[in-house]
Amino acid sequence: GESVGLHLPTLSVQEGDNSIINCAYSNSASDYFIWYKQESGKGPQFIIDIRSNMDKRQGQRVTVLLNKTVKHLSLQIAATQPGDSAVYFCAENTGGFKTIFGAGTRLFVKA
Amino acid sequence: NAGVMQNPRHLVRRRGQEARLRCSPMKGHSHVYWYRQLPEEGLKFMVYLQKENIIDESGMPKERFSAEFPKEGPSILRIQQVVRGDSAAYFCASSPKIESVGEQYFGPGTRLTVT
Numbered sequence: 001g002e003s004v005g006l007h008l009p010t011l012s013v014q015e016g017d018n019s020i021i022n023c024a025y026s027n028s029a030s031d032y033f034i035w036y037k038q039e040s041g042k043g044p045q046f047i048i049d050i051r052s053n054m055d056k057r058q059g060q061r062v063t064v065l066l067n068k069t070v071k072h073l074s075l076q077i078a079a080t081q082p083g084d085s086a087v088y089f090c091a092e093n094t095g096g097f098k099t100i101f102g103a104g105t106r107l108f109v110k111a
Numbered sequence: 112n113a114g115v116m117q118n119p120r121h122l123v124r125r126r127g128q129e130a131r132l133r134c135s136p137m138k139g140h141s142h143v144y145w146y147r148q149l150p151e152e153g154l155k156f157m158v159y160l161q162k163e164n165i166i167d168e169s170g171m172p173k174e175r176f177s178a179e180f181p182k183e184g185p186s187i188l189r190i191q192q193v194v195r196g197d198s199a200a201y202f203c204a205s206s207p208k209i210e211s212v213g214e215q216y217f218g219p220g221t222r223l224t225v226t
Contacts, residue, residue, distance in 0.1 A: 036217075043115070043202050043217030044154065089153050097167040099144075099215065101153035 012108040019077040021105045023090035026071060030092040034099070035064060035075045039086045047075070047088075077107075085109045113138065115205050115218035116185075123224045130190040130197070132221045136205030143186040144215060145171075145178060148200045160186060193225045 013019045031052040036044035050057045050064045057064050063076040073090050087104045116135040124130050136143050141162050146154040156170040160180035180186040200222045204215035
């Protein structure tokens with residue numbers, strides 16, 4: 001069965017604030033994690049990834065944190081903008097061919 | 112460099128008909144993945160193909176569903192005798208090499224509606 005899930009199905013933030021989207025996973029063998037953004041009517045778009053030998057990785061306005069002790073992954077978006085409104089998925093990979101997606105969190109950015 | 116292309120974008124079929132979904136990977140990509148997404152849910156892995164080979168089809172139903180990625184032309188996901196439960200968005204993704212299994216570029220999807 002699925003091993004990736006999210007704590008919050010929807011998140012509403014004010015424009016300019018920081019957003020934090022959380023994800024829990026249960027497969028301790030997973031060694032690669034990815035965050036995707038999916039806008040309405042479009043396919044998922046890669047945002048950032050992290051390998052299990054790291055606990056933090058930063059991109060442009062985004063940071064991914066990995067806590068392997070509690071099997072928790074988070075995506076932080078700094079200075080959230082209206083264009084960030086979308087559904088965000090975490091996904092995990094155990095080194096094989098199959099990427100397991102979580103259920104998704106819908107982010108609403110209020111102007 | 113064009114991205115992953117899928118067609119048709121929308122497909123309506125009556126129960127019992129066949130649905131054929133096409134995916135053209137990005138140029139230079141020889142690995143294709145198909146996923147299925149129900150409304151308000153995440154993507155579910157179906158099948159992973161390389162040129163002329165099915166590598167992993169563990170997520171694909173054993174009956175009515177088949178996939179191929181011929182030497183020439185797009186990858187095809189075929190659903191025979193569709194039922195209402197097949198209504199979903201089907202996405203394909205491509206990657207350049209096996210080591211890039213996480214680096215998948217997704218197409219815009221085909222939304223299948225079975226009436």
